[in-house]
Amino acid sequence: MKYSKQKDEILKLMRSGKLDHPRAADVYVAMKKILPDIGIATVYRNLNSLADAGLIRRIAMPGEADIFDHRLDAHHHAVCEKCGKVFDFYFDRDGEISAMLKDTIGFEASEISCCARGRCAACR
Amino acid sequence: MKYSKQKDEILKLMRSGKLDHPRAADVYVAMKKILPDIGIATVYRNLNSLADAGLIRRIAMPGEADIFDHRLDAHHHAVCEKCGKVFDFYFDRDGEISAMLKDTIGFEASEISCCARGRCAACR
DNA sequence: TTAATAATGATAATGATTCTCGGATAGATG
């Protein structure tokens, strides 16, 4: 992976935590203020390569655009159907599910993602 | 909801269980054999209205096309990253997750979906 | 400095899904 200021700035932006569960388009908008000539393809490319390198995570959300997360620990997501905000939550039964899948159907899980949808506190 | 032979045939096809976790495109291909003049928009429209009516379920799969399920009971899905096959599995901790979300962040979950990805028995 | 390689930005292409349209049809009413 070769250095580029685009990649560097994207990683810094992600790590800053200024963006909350941003989609690629959100990162693009924020990056435009830092590097006005950046293209959307470069944003996608770099988010993908940073994710491949394990420096950030790309998370597929059912029915919505993927989000990118600077947090690397195992956690799940709850999405408010009204405001769209994404909340992190912990639920450490991944091992239990993996074991069950292995025992019952011989399925070797590499990743387990739980996604809750509903209404957040503010929207109720 | 008005009757139409397209909707009727789509529901029959779904209920027959001949299709395994089909995407809209799969339903379209199968329906072409039954009603050769059917259009893809009609397939989407009817799958959506049948899902709205609670007769089938539309399930968003992270990173992939939505699938439609004739099974109405609560279950989760495991997707093989190699062959793409989708497996059903049960894991009745939904209530536990709901309660935790409610207690910790005041989030009222209406649906919880867990999606495992990895390798199925046949692909290992 | 140079040559090889990988990254860039613009834009075209893709895939899934929805929207729009004029025309057809189901089902209620007279």
Add this chain to the structure above:
DNA sequence: CATCTATCCGAGAATCATTATCATTATTAA
């Protein structure tokens, strides 16, 4: 039965997220 109207249909355009292509530029190792 005749008619009316809401809903549905099929075709194709439009949308959205994402990836691919390509000519140009920047990085890096020699």
